[in-house]
Amino acid sequence: MRGLVFRAFDRGGMIFLGILFGLILLLALSNLIMPVGHPLHAPTYLVSLIGKYLTYALLALSVDLIWGFCGILSLGHGAFFALGGYAMGMYLMRQIGDRGVYGNPELPDFMVFLNYSELPWYWHGFDMFWFAAIMIVFVPGLLAFIFGWFAFRSRVTGVYLSIITQAMTYALMLAFFRNNMGFGGNNGLTDFKDLLGFDLQNDGTRVGLLFASAMALGLGFLICKAVTRSKYGKVITAIRDAESRTRFLGYRVDRYKLAVFTLSACMAGVAGALYVPQVGIINPSEFTPANSIEVVIWVAVGGRGTLYGAVIGAILVNYAKTYLTGALPEIWLFALGGLFVFVTLFLPRGIVGAVNGSGDGGPSPIMTKVRDWRAARAMEGRS
Amino acid sequence: MSTAFNTSMADSILYLDGVNVSFDGFRALNDLSLVLDAGEMRAIIGPNGAGKTTMMDIITGKTRPDSGQVVFEGNVDLTRHDEAAIAELGIGRKFQKPTVFETQTVHDNLELALKADRSVRSSLLWMLSNEASRRIDEILAITRLGDHANEIAGSLSHGQKQWLEIGMLLAQDPKLLLVDEPAAGMTDDETAETARLLKEIAESHSVVVVEHDMTFVRDLGVKVTVLHEGSVLAEGSLDAVSADKRVIEVYLGR
Numbered sequence: 001m002r003g004l005v006f007r008a009f010d011r012g013g014m015i016f017l018g019i020l021f022g023l024i025l026l027l028a029l030s031n032l033i034m035p036v037g038h039p040l041h042a043p044t045y046l047v048s049l050i051g052k053y054l055t056y057a058l059l060a061l062s063v064d065l066i067w068g069f070c071g072i073l074s075l076g077h078g079a080f081f082a083l084g085g086y087a088m089g090m091y092l093m094r095q096i097g098d099r100g101v102y103g104n105p106e107l108p109d110f111m112v113f114l115n116y117s118e119l120p121w122y123w124h125g126f127d128m129f130w131f132a133a134i135m136i137v138f139v140p141g142l143l144a145f146i147f148g149w150f151a152f153r154s155r156v157t158g159v160y161l162s163i164i165t166q167a168m169t170y171a172l173m174l175a176f177f178r179n180n181m182g183f184g185g186n187n188g189l190t191d192f193k194d195l196l197g198f199d200l201q202n203d204g205t206r207v208g209l210l211f212a213s214a215m216a217l218g219l220g221f222l223i224c225k226a227v228t229r230s231k232y233g234k235v236i237t238a239i240r241d242a243e244s245r246t247r248f249l250g251y252r253v254d255r256y257k258l259a260v261f262t263l264s265a266c267m268a269g270v271a272g273a274l275y276v277p278q279v280g281i282i283n284p285s286e287f288t289p290a291n292s293i294e295v296v297i298w299v300a301v302g303g304r305g306t307l308y309g310a311v312i313g314a315i316l317v318n319y320a321k322t323y324l325t326g327a328l329p330e331i332w333l334f335a336l337g338g339l340f341v342f343v344t345l346f347l348p349r350g351i352v353g354a355v356n357g358s359g360d361g362g363p364s365p366i367m368t369k370v371r372d373w374r375a376a377r378a379m380e381g382r383s
Numbered sequence: 384m385s386t387a388f389n390t391s392m393a394d395s396i397l398y399l400d401g402v403n404v405s406f407d408g409f410r411a412l413n414d415l416s417l418v419l420d421a422g423e424m425r426a427i428i429g430p431n432g433a434g435k436t437t438m439m440d441i442i443t444g445k446t447r448p449d450s451g452q453v454v455f456e457g458n459v460d461l462t463r464h465d466e467a468a469i470a471e472l473g474i475g476r477k478f479q480k481p482t483v484f485e486t487q488t489v490h491d492n493l494e495l496a497l498k499a500d501r502s503v504r505s506s507l508l509w510m511l512s513n514e515a516s517r518r519i520d521e522i523l524a525i526t527r528l529g530d531h532a533n534e535i536a537g538s539l540s541h542g543q544k545q546w547l548e549i550g551m552l553l554a555q556d557p558k559l560l561l562v563d564e565p566a567a568g569m570t571d572d573e574t575a576e577t578a579r580l581l582k583e584i585a586e587s588h589s590v591v592v593v594e595h596d597m598t599f600v601r602d603l604g605v606k607v608t609v610l611h612e613g614s615v616l617a618e619g620s621l622d623a624v625s626a627d628k629r630v631i632e633v634y635l636g637r
Binding site for chain 1: 443445465466467468470471475476478482483484485486487491494495496501502503506507508509510551555
């Protein structure tokens with residue numbers, strides 16, 4: 001156990017977390033201490049925006065853990081994120097109490113509107129934060145466990161696995177769109193008032209959520225470090241590179257995959273739970289297959305298999321998204337697609353890989369590509 | 384089943400009887416029977432398509448036989464186990480094409496192969512003990528990879544990868560080693576070195592070697608089984624089987 005804990009703390013990881021927390025602290029201080037209108041004042045919307053990016057970063061981290069290290073390309077991780085988000089949303093709905101439009105102390109507004117006479121059984125317990133907190137981890141984890149148990153035992157790998165993860169999130173999306181699922185149909189859950197008694201509109205609560213997101217990201221990062229730097233991490237990397245060889249060494253590949261897949265889904269659930277109070281709504285569109293694919297692009301852009309690359313990728317791509325959907329909304333999807341093509345062709349190891357070089361001290365891949373391309377052009381010119 | 388058969392099954396490390404496998408109507412193994420005594424080293428030769436690799440697949444649980452008995456150590460029915468379970472029972476395999484974990488270091492490759500509890504829990508909590516570390520150093524020395532311990536396995540030469548894979552087999556410390564064409568693609572010096580390495584390993588393990596290279600088989604100097612069209616054609620010393628007319632016809636004479 002001691003070894004596992006120690007391995008979480010390596011120098012590079014500490015520097016990365018130090019920078020991350022330093023920036024978050026600066027942002028928080030400039031929001032809370034600087035007066036409104038001061039050039040150094042950070043508006044509250046920015047605090048929540050960064051908080052949202054951090055939850056995306058945690059989601060990207062969870063995808064990097066399985067894709068970058070174990071080769072499991074999940075195109076449905078948004079589902080685990082959304083389930084965690086719904087669990088949090090259910091708690092927040094119950095917190096509204098009789099302050100809803102219909103003033104029903106027991107039933108959330110949408111249930112009154114849909115003529116529910118009593119709370120569905122699966123809504124019980126969500127008035128207690130501790131119960132909701134357990135469900136945030138347990139529900140995505142359980143789904144991942146069941147899904148993974150069948151998929152990995154049947155040795156479904158590669159693109160086939162990716163396709164069924166897409167089907168999973170799509171099926172959940174359709175299910176959550178139905179009014180009689182009891183999750184608010186296509187409107188989802190919204191109009192939240194407070195969390196643990198703190199008013200969600202309050203600047204202090206916003207900063208608190210920002211910190212909670214940063215803490216969750218930091219903890220997730222340390223867990224990923226500990227896991228990937230252990231012998232377990234070497235085994236999953238071996239599975240990624242040569243699955244059947246690993247099996248011939250006596251490792252139960254399905255169990256190793258199942259463990260990392262479940263852990264990753266739990267992390268995605270926590271990310272979703274922190275996302276919901278900061279954006280103020282959770283609805284079935286979070287299950288959209290395209291969302292999950294976007295997460296994979298964040299990781300690819302940042303650099304898979306590096307952990308901090310996933311965080312950087314998630315923040316940069318989402319910053320670009322926020323900027324472009326505001327400035328040039330019709331461009332965004334083309335930009336995202338173009339970015340993915342560019343990264344796949346020229347930065348196979350992402351931004352992090354391009355900056356760090358090829359690891360064995362050689363030139364960075366982007367320069368190698370440029371050189372190859374020039375050489376190819378020169379050859380064509382001659383013939 | 385005769386009494387004589389039973390005795391030999393009890394003493395054997397590996398016992399195959401009447402094994403049949405077909406793929407889409409092609410009979411890869413045709414009533415194959417083979418007995419390997421504990422501690423024995425055996426060379427298997429035969430032309431392409433004779434069923435050598437299929438036999439390895441059957442023993443290691445990659446392929447299920449249509450019929451026949453596959454028994455390990457006289458009492459374990461291998462057809463009831465999967466790859467991981469068979470590896471845990473003590474059967475190690477080296478593939479024809481060297482398959483090492485290319486993105487990890489030579490040391491990590493050996494650490495992964497090293498005999499230890501294979502459960503998820505113990506791999507999370509695993510710490511490299513002094514004893515394990517010593518054993519890895521020993522294997523690095525035997526396979527002459529000591530200077531490359533911290534290099535990425537993917538950067539090794541072909542011959543070095545073959546040795547690393549043999550080293551991984553040693554680290555696994557199986558009771559029975561299945562070695563598929565260890566000398567493929569090697570220079571003459573490397574081939575001789577590999578034969579030396581295998582002979583050393585055979586002193587304390589049972590070994591089955593599949594090989595095309597006759598010089599190599601001669602270097603090993605062990606009993607030879609000739610496979611042809613999925614069954615045993617001849618068995619004996621290399622000189623005896625080389626003199627067998629049927630063997631010359633299907634294989635050596637070509």
